[in-house]
Amino acid sequence: MADNADLERIAILAPKLGAITRELLFDDIWQSDILGGRERSLITLATLTALGRVEQLPFHLALAHRNGLSREELAEAFTHLAFYTGWPAAVSALSRLAEREEQPCL
Incomplete structure (x- = not known):
């Protein structure tokens, strides 16, 4: 869902925030079928x-x-x-x- 380049930049600067952004926000929340x-x-x-x-x-x-x-x-x-x-x-x-x-x- 998210642009990989943007997520990579976040992960380089703050690895934990990058992981949370990818796994929780874009792979979970944005993928819910309710909205x-x-x-x-x-x-x-x-x-x-x-x-x-x-x-x-x-x-x-x-x-x-x-x-x-x-x-x-x-x-x-x-x-x-x-x-x-x-x-x-x-x-x-x-x-x-x-x-x-x-x-x-x-």
Whole structure:
């Protein structure tokens, strides 16, 4: 599920955190069939946006695209979030979406 290069970077810096990230978060939590990948991506993006964790958005935007969310759906989600997380948080998230579109598809 997660990009191996990102997990490898985490594992090099903090081996235990890398193992927990891979085994618990991506191999267990993200694989549960109670929520689908689209829902998990929307929840994750909303949380990252609300908390202002824009450094994590590029990875999760790419994952959201792989989980079937279109650019229009993501833009609509960030527009909706502006009213609940605040304008600066939503605009920052939209900036990351624009940056992602400038890069080749993952």
